[in-house]
Amino acid sequence: MKAVEVLQRNSRGAFTVPAHGLYPYQWLWDSAFIALGWTQVDWERAWQELLCLFDYGQGPDGMLPHIIFHEQSRDYFPGPDVWGREARAQPATSGITQPPVVATVVRYLYEKDPDRARARERARYLFPKLLAFHRWLYHARDPYRTGLVVIVHPWESGMDNSPAWDKPLSRVPVENLPPYERRDVKHVNPEERPRKEDYDRYLSLLYLFRRLEYDPREIYRQSPFKVVDVGFNAILQRANRDLYALAVLLQEDPYEIEEWIVRGEVGLEALWDREAGFYFSWDLVAGEPIAVKTSAGFLPLFAGTPHQGRASLLAQEAERWGEKARYLLPSVDPTSPFFEPGRYWRGPVWINVNWMVAEGFRDYGFAALAERLKADALALMEREGFREYYDPLTGQGRGGEGFSWSAALALFWTR
Numbered sequence: 001m002k003a004v005e006v007l008q009r010n011s012r013g014a015f016t017v018p019a020h021g022l023y024p025y026q027w028l029w030d031s032a033f034i035a036l037g038w039t040q041v042d043w044e045r046a047w048q049e050l051l052c053l054f055d056y057g058q059g060p061d062g063m064l065p066h067i068i069f070h071e072q073s074r075d076y077f078p079g080p081d082v083w084g085r086e087a088r089a090q091p092a093t094s095g096i097t098q099p100p101v102v103a104t105v106v107r108y109l110y111e112k113d114p115d116r117a118r119a120r121e122r123a124r125y126l127f128p129k130l131l132a133f134h135r136w137l138y139h140a141r142d143p144y145r146t147g148l149v150v151i152v153h154p155w156e157s158g159m160d161n162s163p164a165w166d167k168p169l170s171r172v173p174v175e176n177l178p179p180y181e182r183r184d185v186k187h188v189n190p191e192e193r194p195r196k197e198d199y200d201r202y203l204s205l206l207y208l209f210r211r212l213e214y215d216p217r218e219i220y221r222q223s224p225f226k227v228v229d230v231g232f233n234a235i236l237q238r239a240n241r242d243l244y245a246l247a248v249l250l251q252e253d254p255y256e257i258e259e260w261i262v263r264g265e266v267g268l269e270a271l272w273d274r275e276a277g278f279y280f281s282w283d284l285v286a287g288e289p290i291a292v293k294t295s296a297g298f299l300p301l302f303a304g305t306p307h308q309g310r311a312s313l314l315a316q317e318a319e320r321w322g323e324k325a326r327y328l329l330p331s332v333d334p335t336s337p338f339f340e341p342g343r344y345w346r347g348p349v350w351i352n353v354n355w356m357v358a359e360g361f362r363d364y365g366f367a368a369l370a371e372r373l374k375a376d377a378l379a380l381m382e383r384e385g386f387r388e389y390y391d392p393l394t395g396q397g398r399g400g401e402g403f404s405w406s407a408a409l410a411l412f413w414t415r
Helices: 002-010 028-038 043-057 102-112 116-141 163-170 196-211 216-222 230-249 255-269 308-324 351-363 367-384 404-413
Strands: 067-069 281-283 288-290
Touching: 002 028, 002 404, 028 043, 028 102, 028 351, 028 404, 043 067, 043 102, 043 116, 102 116, 102 230, 116 216, 116 230, 116 255, 163 196, 163 281, 163 288, 230 255, 230 281, 308 351, 308 367, 351 367, 351 404, 367 404
Parallel strands: none
Antiparallel strands: 281 288
């Protein structure tokens, strides 16, 4: 099966790279989605994907980085030398995080692994590590206990160049930036990638965090980019629910997690814009909502926080997008002036988002819409192969080829 071949080709023993050449390391949320695919091939390999993530990436404070640099590569920038965290961990890692979908995947593996002894052993091993990661998120990124954590870099959202970040990112000063050479545009058409002005600011933030020695308190205080990302927080809320379920199943104390869930539900629902009928991220520096409709605004369905009326409005919104785009779900409202159907997170369809949003719509009883999200995703992969993302108007595959989470979720979705 072609999807299995993609995972096997991108496997590096205990972890899987997202795409050969373009992404030669281990990424946090990629590994979570990839583990779901490995369950359809080799359960032990699925567990190893997550064990590798925590054993080699997690810091003593619980922080889980978005990249683990298991080996040197000339194909990716910025590499470990730019992040400057070689002395803090072996292997080196990045200094920021990524959407915390891992607990959701661990719960699935625990409940479905036919080897019950292995499932209990692995879940018991990973549970305190997951708890430490979530605890770090709240301590480092929600010091005022609002129930909503803050991202301090667009890369932490996983949706790097979303138009939702244009305004807050524009405040990031670009001064005395060392010369650099991007490697991504050697693998992919530059028209499908973030622009240079975006990269300048991405790197300016990175160098700021490095000067601050990755002190989470100082980063929270000084970062000019501080955003309550609705997508990140929705994924965290779902992960908290799944972590709570794991605590009960493993007979661990769930009290701390229950507090996060209660505060998180109130916080996430506060991001609802009644007039727009949609969820928007919040610019913490400007103190205002970021009124750009992106696919992240559907992810509270994955968290299970909206009431049925709000879910119905989101279903109507998705159907409107589907009237303008041949394939659901564009990463940006196709009627938006910011919509670019071929450029990374400014328009294309992403398989992982389709999977999460479809899960949400199905949970709320919108089976036909969930089925379209699944059918469109599978049709794109059947037509264009396992690409990183797809043009929602033409269906053309974009970005990296042989992309691991696309292949993994195709396997998982058709199990």
